Amino acid sequence: MAYTISNECIGCMACAKICPTNAVTGEKKQIHAIDPAACIECGACGRVCPSRAVLDHFGLAFERIPKKEWDCPQFDLKTCMSCTICLDTCPVSAISQALLLKGNPHLFPVLADEALCIGCGFCAGDCPADAVTMVPRNRESRTEETEKA
């Protein structure tokens, strides 16, 4: 149940560039296509497409969202159990680990570089402890809150 690309495609290649699994193929200025076997439904292509050409599996078109408005994860370290599920599930390996709590030898997840994140929300969806919330990026408080916890 992969995403698809409609005739609205202008062949700008934005989706092909961002797709973390290289599922999108197509020449410049030609209609692109998504390989259903490779697509993981992260939606990144839809968020970058300037002409609403990407359709989800219900056939609904995605709205383009400027990258600076994409959500990215915030980790609640009080609930986090250091299980590394979010690290593994992230399709762009944007999450790493660090010793974040003083006197606590367990490693906790961090999104060191927001720019890597494609806003798919897999980390939040897969976290069994519900320790991840998706919040707007570039929010000053994001890192602060993480540190406070």
Added chain:
Amino acid sequence: MTTPKGYMGKIMMVDLTTGAIETEKISPKVYQSFLSGMGLAAHILYHRIPAGADPLGQENILGFVSGLLTGTGSLFTGRWMVTGLSPLTGGWGEANCGGSFSPAIKRCGVDGIFFKGISEKPVYLCVDDQGARLETAEAVWGKDAVEAETALIEKHPNARVACIGQAGEKRSLISGVSTDKGRLAARSGLGAVMGSKNLKALVLAGKKRIRVHNREEMKRLSKICNKWVQFQPPFVPGWLTAPVGALMRILPFVATQDGLLYKIMLRKWGTVSMNQISVEMGDSPIKNWMGSSADWGFFKSFSSQPDRFTRQETEKFHCYSCPLGCGGICKTKGRFPETHKPEYETVLSFGGFIMNKDVDLIFYLNELLNRAGMDTISAGHAVAFAMECYEKGIITTGHTGGRALEWGDPDDIKFLVEAMVARDGIGDLLADGVKRAAESIGPEAEAIALHCAGQEPAMHDSRNDPGFALHYSVDPAPGRHTNGAGLYYEMYQLWKKVKGVPKMGPAYMKSSKYKKDIHHARVGKANSVYLNVMNGAGACLFGGFIGATRIRIFDWLNGATGWQFTPEDYMEIGANIQVLKQAFNIKQGLDPKTCRVPDRLLGRPVQTRGANKGRTVDVETMMKDYWELFGWDRETGRPTEETVNRIASIA
């Protein structure tokens, strides 16, 4: 066809001789009958490895499998397993490991990756967006497991790597497969199989999603489990663990173990928490199974008290999906800057088992052997074997190149282990395990070579817990401590979840542990069957120890797949897997009776002092009872043809 949930529904078959890589669909019926993981592997290998295959030849198939529950939002389910015909035992080979490699297999869209044939040149398998391909491993061949993994990740960023070190390359029969820079799937000698195939590594960078039937239910069950894991009251300081063990030795009754206590210790220290307790209560063998707690008292074992290890620990290491984190990364002195925190098995194999008090040496050997990809349990036995042989004049300075071998001498130990890694001189002999070494030294050495069908038993004394004697003997991959024990059964608390398994009260008299009755075999059967379910699910033994009502394997399996099986249905699956593995051994000509633990481990002759004084274990009767409970022939351990055919015909 409906999309598979929980499992991926496919396997990858790589023919190293021809270079062909194929993906095969596996029917849902197979998963419903054997789960994924070890069960799936048993199904594939039973049918595809021909009788009489050479373990180091073309026909052997080496399989890397992930668990059904891996990646489904369940906890403690990040184990991966390597399987094949074992060159060490000539029968079913399996080794089990944590770390981060298990989900990487599924993210390539398959539940298992299998290798047949032999590559002409060293290669590694790479799976990523570009698909699956074999690449030359010339650049990493000869490197140790840590160097090789580092180099491969540099070339394939964000990939997960499983590889062999020098031991596997040199086909040491006690070598394993390493991931996460030195965590080893160590047993059954499967590193040698990988080496014989000229396969250096698997480099996996797939990104497939793992589908789940009911993610909310998975999370609900995970939260229940995590609540118990986070329950962490303060516990005694490290030096007090020994008196706790001594108390357990002295008391005439035993409180049925609630694994929550062990969980607390694991969270605080890891498996090294057991170092001194085990010695004191008689669980840890001393001096090649000749000695006892009386020879390795509190002060001698003190150097391995658990705080010693956490002091050197810079951070905890969690396997994938583990909320506990019993592992750790430790700073070390000398040649290697850091190492995975040595495990109990390693510390004891190179501690009391060879009468060594030098814990810095253990840190060094741990890293050396992890890098070489050599099993520390078998390696410890090989050292003990050499020392006892030397003491008895069976090997001489002629064998050792002029060196006298002395129990516990750090230089002698270092010499032997380094020689084993290099396969140099006497090390070449020892690097294939004690059975092979004894065969080439001569009949006098055979009584000193302690193994079950070629595999060295682990650091848990069968005279203290007869369950170990049973499982070391009856498991299709014999000699391994992870197969089961009386103590494990107490901690699983299976009777709270499953109908028809033996119930246990809150306490019992210690003497009942050593009574001859059918109870041992009943418990043994339940242990084996439940372990098969856990290994099909990819679950961690330590997770299992926190008790079946707290770690809800059966419910997770239903939640992940959408099946509606009862716990009893799953136990039936586990029993079928046991049949397949047993039938695998029989097909390969391994006689179940010959897998029995050696006499010394059974208290023959009986120990005259220490914790296990006066104890003998009638393992022969236990084995027969166990086989009979499975419906197999009581005398031969063979399942009936009809049973095997019924299970083998599932496709």
